[in-house]
Amino acid sequence: MPSRKADRPSDVDQELAREITIRQALAYELKIAQAMSSDVISVPPSLTMAEFGEILRTNGISGTPVVEGDRMVGIISTEDLIKALKAGEMDATVGEKMTPDPETLYADEPLVRAIGKFSKLKYGRFPIIGHKGDMVGIITPGDIAQAMLRQLETDYHEEEMHRYRASHIFEDIVADDIALVFGYRVAAGDIIRAGEASSELRKTLSRLGIPPPIIRRVSVATYEAEMNIVIFSDGGEIVAEVRPDRIRVEALDKGEGIPDVEQAMQPGYSTAPPWVQEMGFGAGMGLPNIHACADVMSLESKVGIGTHLEIVIYIQ
């Protein structure tokens, strides 16, 4: 029995996985350039605070970078204006009241850097610069929220679109016999990734508009078959053939094979090593489960060569 140890992810990977949730994945995918406003209003340092206040009011903004020539020298906001107003210093210049040498971000950095900076520094905005130090935009927490919502909407529409297009494929193609074939490779011993082939097949069937109870039976049978390839073989593949009236799934592997197929089909019979049982598998229910899900099942195995499992599930 091959008793490969599963590749355990390192502590660093685990740390990373903890931090990357789906929501955060968006923040890694998006670049600051996709979220920032590039239409930036800036003010010169020679402006008085009173004039600055007027610019904020007419443009409906709450802060701007301060630019002298083409060099950004500082940043100034409503907060500075209120302080000047309280102190009766509305005649002071922006150059005197601004925050000089402001913190900046690069346009091509991932959005998550901006999120990190906002939560650490508590500023209301950061100027965005290009790699030559030129100012190309400005970003506020509101810009980030908007960019992420836009992206979520795009992702959502894309899935809807995939589903719509795929679900009409059988009507769109004209032929006496149509079959769509999907192939998935399954690596031996990779217990962490085990199930990905079944997961991808499930998603594909869902996009094709196959009824959910049928999808569930195909998924469960395929997943058990995939686990068998991962646990017992030297690797293999899963091939699914979808026709308008039935789904056929084949799981082929190279490996030791099953010496006694009839015995292997008995509920509770298992030759799985302990590490597999710790994962919640190897209780001798895999093949009986596949049998229960399938309308037709055939299992051929040659010792030392490999195993060929085939199931058919009819779509009523």
Next chain:
Amino acid sequence: MKLGKVLEIIEGKLITENIDLDQDIEMGCGADLMSDVLAFTHEGTLLMSGLTNPQVVRTAEMAGIKAIVFVRGKIPPPETIALAEGKGIPLLASKFTMFETCGRIYQAGLPGCGLFELTLRRWRDAFEES
């Protein structure tokens, strides 16, 4: 039964974020064997388990499990949480044992998954055929 009600009954905590507590659970299953989960559940089931590896989430995805409650105060490792968030499967934690977690939810009215052909066949073989 609403997922929010389940959380209340088991005095539980949320492990994944952005959980819709208003979603309906139709039945429950308690198991540590993933093949049992695959064989003896239906779409819309709430799973109680003491196993916390990522395959629990994969199993849930394949079997159409609505949400997972980890019993005995077990907190799954980050890779399990990341996978569940990716698949949109809510994870909950219960400090009670498997028996008590299931018992509390069952007592509050959530049914089990019923009987299955696979079981009945074995039952007949063992007890009813002479």
